[in-house]
Amino acid sequence: MSSIDTQKLSNAIRFLAIDAIVRAGEGHQGVPLGMAEIATALFTRHLKFNPADPQWPDRDRFVLSNGHGSMLLYALLHLTGYANFGIDQIRTFREMGSHCEGHPEFDTASGIEVTTGPLGQGIANAFGMAVAEAYLNAKFGAGIVDHYTYAFVGDGCLQEGVGQEMISLAGHLKLGKLILCWDDNRITDDGSTTLSISENVSERFRVAGWHVVEVDGHDLEAVSDALAQAKADPRPSMLACRTTIARGIARLQGQRGGHSGRLFDKDADAARNAMNWPHAPFEIPDDVLHSWREAGRRSEDEYRAWRERVASLPAPARAEFDRIQAGELPEGWRQTLETYKRDAGTRDEAPGGIMISAEINDLLANVLPERMVGCADLEAPTSHKRSLRAFTVEDRGGAYVHCGVREHVMGAMANGMAAHGGVIPLTVTYLAFSDYERPAMRMAALMGLPVKFVFSHDSIGVAKNGPTHQPVEILASLRAMPNMHVFRPADAVEAAECWMLAYERTSGPSTMVFARQALPLVRTKHEDDNRSARGGYVLAEAEGGVRRVTLIATGSEVALALAAREQLQAAGIATAVVSMPCCERFDDEDAAYRSSVLGADAVRVVVEAAVRFGWDRYIGERGGFVGMKGFGASGAAEALYEHFGITPRHIVEEVKRHL
Template identity: 40%
Template sequence: MYLQHTIPTNALRFLSIDAVEKANSGHPGMPMGMADVATVLFKYHLRFNPKNPDWINRDRFILSAGHGSMLLYAISYLVGYKDCSLTQIKKFRQLGSKTAGHPEYGLLKSIETTTGPLGQGLANGVGMAIAEKTLNAKFGNIINHKTWVVVGDGCLMEGISQEAISLAGHLNLSKLIVLYDNNKISIDGPTSLTCSDNQKQRFEASNWNTLTVDGHDFNSIEKGVSRSLKSNKPTLIICNTKIGFGSPNKSGKESSHGSPLGKTESILTKKELDWHHKDFFIPDKIKKKWRNLGDKGKKKRQNWVEKYAKTKIYKLLLREVSESKIHRNNLTTNFLENIVNQNIQEATRKSSQNVIEFLSENLVKNFIGGSADLTGSNLTKTKFSVAGKKKINYIHYGVREHLMAGAMNGIAVHGGFIPYGGTFLVFSDYCKNAIRLSAMMKKRVIYILTHDSIGLGEDGPTHQPIEHLAGLRAIPNLLVLRPCDAIETYEAWEIAINSINAPSAIILSRQNLPLLRRKVKINLSSNGGYVLNSNKKASITFIATGSEVSIAKETQELLKKNNIYSNLVSMPSIEIFNNKNKKYVERVLGKQPRIVIEAGSSYSWHKFIREDDMAYTIDSFGESGKGAELFKYYGFNAQKIALQIKKKYFK
């Protein structure tokens, strides 16, 4: 029989069992196995406050093993988060409920980040720990919380976990504590089918402290967690548990992982654990014990406020963590007019670096930038960037693109910073799952994706993006911005920073581009697409993005010599343009034949191309060669395009 003093823990187990049973869907095994660990953590160590859930110095609790979501929901209800009622528990996995199949950021205040794709929560935790360490270095112990991450065997099998473990150890994130649910079971069966890793040695090799506890012994768990708090390294606590703990016939088996226990087995489990209550019923005595934990958290926050509320550092901190936008001023005007006056012609990646430097000096004081070992290529670092020291605002992520994206999500949901990170556009595929979660969570994360086409040249088709623009544009709530020159690059950054509820991907060239914009008072890119130049006699309309806008402009000038006039539409963001009203769209695109020019997949353009229109795109892999030669080889050549237009429309 299970020890009597753990009856409050069984409240977690049976809320999870009952909710999964009612939904006829879900994962009961993990909550049953980790209930003891969670109880010790919330009872003795976790700093949280259900009455003020947004408290900036709360501990972060992340369920990276998101399939065990009922563990988090059960805790949320029991400790008194108002938005997680018993009604919501009963609506687990139902349409419109706040208790989704996997934890979704924004649905409940107790959910720190969206998890489910395994390993993402661990990467998010690294980002949150980076944010805490950076704020602590800047403001002192007014910020000194821990980041707790629950991972499972699946999380540690995912490649992103190794990237996260490696960087966390390197950065010495001592307030990051990972609780490993070592139940040795996956969907297919015992993990011995697929994995022989020694997780203890694996973490220690990356500069982690490691501890092992009995996940069903309160004293063992408590001692392990207490020891982790004294470490000057990130800590892994290996919690040896039984999946489906308490189930007479399914404990320790894969059958308890992703399916309801079944009515008969649920009854047997209640008997095994001395739980003599009807479904979803929690006796007042037990509920009170849990609610008292929430009250303790309330007192912790009150003490924190009383200590710091009247201090100058408190006001500075609140200003730092507010999600502010930027506004144009005389400095902005001078910066943009200087670009025009000097006729700046440069790669947009260089323009981006200049913008970051200008913003860092004048308008944005809370960037945390970085690059996945491509700082000199992405040009993401400026003279205001500080890396490797205590008061950092720049991270060398190494060749860890997926981790970089996941960590930026963690930094964003933590609050206090605007994260941006760079890699080549072609390697955005390594980041894709995390980018998708940025968009799902509606967080301001800025992806700097350079070397945006065959124009990068000699590195060849492995590094030349083709389908990537279309793939990124297909992600809901992601802004894809591909500027054509230095002015549009500033506008792209302005849009990205002011898009508080959406991530942005700024797509930048390796090669130098001419300056095409001369008017700088209004952010024209904020319309998504706009008429860059027009002619009253126009009989065709060019639509182009990025480096291809200059090709369209050159083609336009050639045709003009033959008395063929045209309008030129620059379209840095298809997503924004698609959300403009019909009248604006029709006015910009016109009724004339359209010629689309973009050195990427045609998939993005089918909405705009009609039967008699023309499109210059690429639907095959590139080649190795000089960028200018490749543009010509694939037909992105003003003379060739002009000739074909004349043949088609002006015979």
């Protein structure tokens, strides 16, 4: 293609963006106009993709981390021929129901790899995709999962802490197939980047071990050469692309307003004149569209060759590859946990809560080889490494990622792995630090990614480390999140059941919450049913008459509720105990079941070593609560439970107050 051709190709992106943004009355033109040449270089010469099969497992991944520039992505998907991005979609940018939403929303079937917008998440997702690729590449051999991961990124993503964590960890892990293109336009929404940053960003990457190429972002040939260098270099690469924000809009380009200042028809008209683009809005001339569609078919040979390679894999490898790509669990995984559950019900000793989770997951290490575990420098106290090897530069087959003290990128990495496919990611840290990971957890919930977020040290049971390390509000804050299932099992039996439910859940993330302290057995009678499946259930029914009281508890407090029930029953008060390992699942049950469990006419007292917020829907107007009223304190666990009034005696008192 001649040089005038490539400029037309880039301008096609520009005018689709301009026309859509003018029509919508809002949008962010800075990115699509500033990165049009970079995108053209990548999509017409380097990216391995197939618009006819957007979910081709071995496609290169492309993440628009500066997701506000969504029209860049939509323009590319339209031009290269993705079925769900016809011109009608571009015309309805930002309207209800359009595929062209304000920010890109996860939809791999349509060509969107991941939801982006909250800054820093996208590049951290891309990092996770590159980890998954390296792991699967090692597992199946080169040529099966063997692709690059590209991310476009603006200044904001690189200022965010999660972005900085990613730079450090990706450099450490030397993920050579991760390539960032930085839109170095030196403008933010507030004005010059010099308002808030002085450091040499390229140098910051180099310190972390990255390969950096500095290039004119409007010189397509130079960008293409830089991409070629990046692909060849064994280090992760960052292309520092010097660009002009909103290039092509004379009134705004290179200015603060270029970011998202409103565009009008007259801006579009002026741009048409200046760039010699005499076509009507949303009209792409045939020759330009033809070239773009050709680019969309560039990887067809590679696609066919890949299919042949997969087809000629030995049958067991082929079956395994198909299985993990489909996200299906293998034969026997459930039996492993059923056996654990049966054995757990007969054990004498009471293991620490998080140790139960570690035991369960260790049993799955070989049964579910697609599991990858990230942990934030807490290997010993959370114990989910065990028989896993570390994922390192030398050993890409290791399934345990030492994330360092970087919870945020750990969570976002897991999202990227889940979006990539072929891998089931877990992350492990303390519950008190889930707040550090929370922006990524929200994205998992929003995207419906089946990440397992595992937490230990779930209450004042942490004891002497004090209130900084004692979650009290965090269970509530996570239960408030749509599409997040929060599991807090009471013992090893429930833990096995909850882990079965978490591994079965594919429509969203699961938060697995465990105590640090020992969880004595509360499910002493074996039952084949997964009782946790309904979220809450009657663990011990009232005896000696009509139920007058229902004690509802979770996790480590179920044992306290059982002890209180003994005292109440002894006093002639017919009392049931409900274990509620997962409120979200319970809420999905029908009203009759819920009412039968809660006890329509019973006084209900909830017991949880956390705040009451969110529990009133079960307590109703006559019941009570035994738990925390504020932050915790530093002291021995027994002293704290007594001090904060979370004991069988206090439960009995609370019941009597409400009877």
